[in-house]
Amino acid sequence: MKFDMPSDNRRVFMLHTLVGASALATAHQAHAGTETEAVKETDAYPKSMGFRLNTADVDQTKYPRHTLEQHCSQCQLFKGNAGEQTGNCSFFKRVVPVNGWCRNFKQVKAAT
Ligand code: SF4
Numbered sequence: 001m002k003f004d005m006p007s008d009n010r011r012v013f014m015l016h017t018l019v020g021a022s023a024l025a026t027a028h029q030a031h032a033g034t035e036t037e038a039v040k041e042t043d044a045y046p047k048s049m050g051f052r053l054n055t056a057d058v059d060q061t062k063y064p065r066h067t068l069e070q071h072c073s074q075c076q077l078f079k080g081n082a083g084e085q086t087g088n089c090s091f092f093k094r095v096v097p098v099n100g101w102c103r104n105f106k107q108v109k110a111a112t
Helices: 007-034 044-048
Strands: 086-089 094-097
Touching: none
Parallel strands: none
Antiparallel strands: 086 094
């Protein structure tokens, strides 16, 4: 089956296709970029979760169940490589330091 398109329509079609492809590429880059961005203590959502870059700075009065043994590298939602100082947090979908903490901390289960 042959699909003939008048030349003006073809140009408009091609232009729309290019614009659409470009928008998709930009959206993909924006999404990918969130996983390389670091969580900031001052951002509203992390702040509401009590996020600190260093577990030693957690407000113990506000979070009485927090202990110094709780930090991102011991959290189930953390993915990082041995020896690195940062990793990805699947909760914030951003980079966190191994010594960070937030009130969504979930202790990694001990191997049995
Ligand atoms: S969810 Fe876990 S890894 Fe993410 S910031 Fe909180 S303590 Fe760290």
